[in-house]
Each structure stands twice: as C-alpha cells, then as structure tokens.
Ligand code: SF4
C-alpha cells in the first residue's frame with residue numbers, strides 16, 4: 001500500500017510567506033506554478049524539492065519541511081530560476097533564505113558538505129580577504145574526510161598553475177573579517 005503523506009498547511013497567506021516577503025523580499029503570491037523555473041534549474045534532477053515546489057511550500061506555510069529539504073543545500077545560486085520567472089519570483093532567494101534561517105536556528109544541513117564548503121570559503125576570506133583554493137580544499141577534505149575526491153583534478157590544476165600553493169592577500173583583510181563577523185552576529 002502506498003504511504004500517505006500528510007501536509008499541514010496554513011489558511012490564507014502563511015506566516016512563512018510573510019517572513020520570506022518581509023525579511024528576504026520575495027513575494028510568493030505572484031507565482032502561478034508555470035514551472036519555468038524548474039525547467040531551467042541545473043540541479044532539479046537531483047533535488048527533492050524543485051524550485052516551483054519550494055515556492056508552493058512557502059505559500060502553504062510548510063516551513064519546517066522546506067528547511068529540512070536537500071534542495072536548500074543543493075541549490076548553486078545560479079539564479080536561472082529567477083531569470084526565467086515571468087513574475088519576478090526568485091526561488092534562488094527562497095533557498096538562500098532557508099540556508100540562512102537554518103544556520104540561525106541550528107537546523108542540521110541536509111547536505112553537510114555544502115555547508116562545510118560555505119564555512120571554509122568564509123574562513124579563507126576572513127584570513128586573506130580572498131579565497132585560497134588549496135587551503136580551503138585541504139580544510140574541507142579534513143572536515144568531510146573525502147580525501148580522495150577530485151584528487152587528480154586538483155593536481156592537474158596545480159600543475160597547470162590554476163591553483164597557487166601560497167595564499168594571496170588583500171591589503172586589509174581584517175576589514176573583511178570584521179564585516180563577516182558583524183553579518184554573523186546579526
Ligand atoms: S517560474 Fe515563477 S511563476 Fe513560474 S513556477 Fe517558477 S516561481 Fe512560479
């Protein structure tokens with residue numbers, strides 16, 4: 001027998017939709033579910049919630065379910081969905097909002113590797129004012145234990161001079177670090 005899925009929805013314009021509109025500037029009521037966003041999304045085939053479904057979940061107030069979705073951490077932020085939307089709705093911003101809310105509220109990331117990559121990029125930017133790919137990759141691998149992944153690609157890039165061994169640094173990286181710290185505390 002097929003398992004029943006129970007969807008709890010709020011009546012009218014949901015409080016989640018209000019939150020997404022007020023704090024992240026996305027007005028989901030304009031979406032009429034044409035699916036153009038999903039048709040252009042490069043990761044929709046791997047996603048558990050497509051961009052158009054994410055908008056619908058916000059309309060219905062399915063906050064908890066969306067925060068836990070794999071798609072929140074699979075979205076690359078390429079903005080194809082937002083560009084294709086005839087009504088100016090941005091599923092990209094919704095997924096970004098869910099990542100931010102998830103981090104603030106300690107919701108475990110459905111794809112922890114992506115969260116670790118975000119943290120390591122920020123760490124590099126705080127230290128040097130820019131990303132040092134080799135350092136970032138080493139810390140990422142240390143934390144995820146994915147030591148062998150992309151090893152040969154990385155070596156090829158190093159030999160081709162695409163990845164430098166020593167980090168480059170901007171003039172005052174501490175200014176950038178301050179900005180990141182301020183943003184995190186808000
Ligand atoms: S393209 Fe825009 S209107 Fe169409 S489903 Fe996606 S968000 Fe909704």
Ligand code: SF4
Pocket residue numbers: 037040041042043044051074075076077078079080081082091092095
């Ligand atoms: S921004 Fe995210 S949801 Fe939108 S098309 Fe790109 S990967 Fe898909």
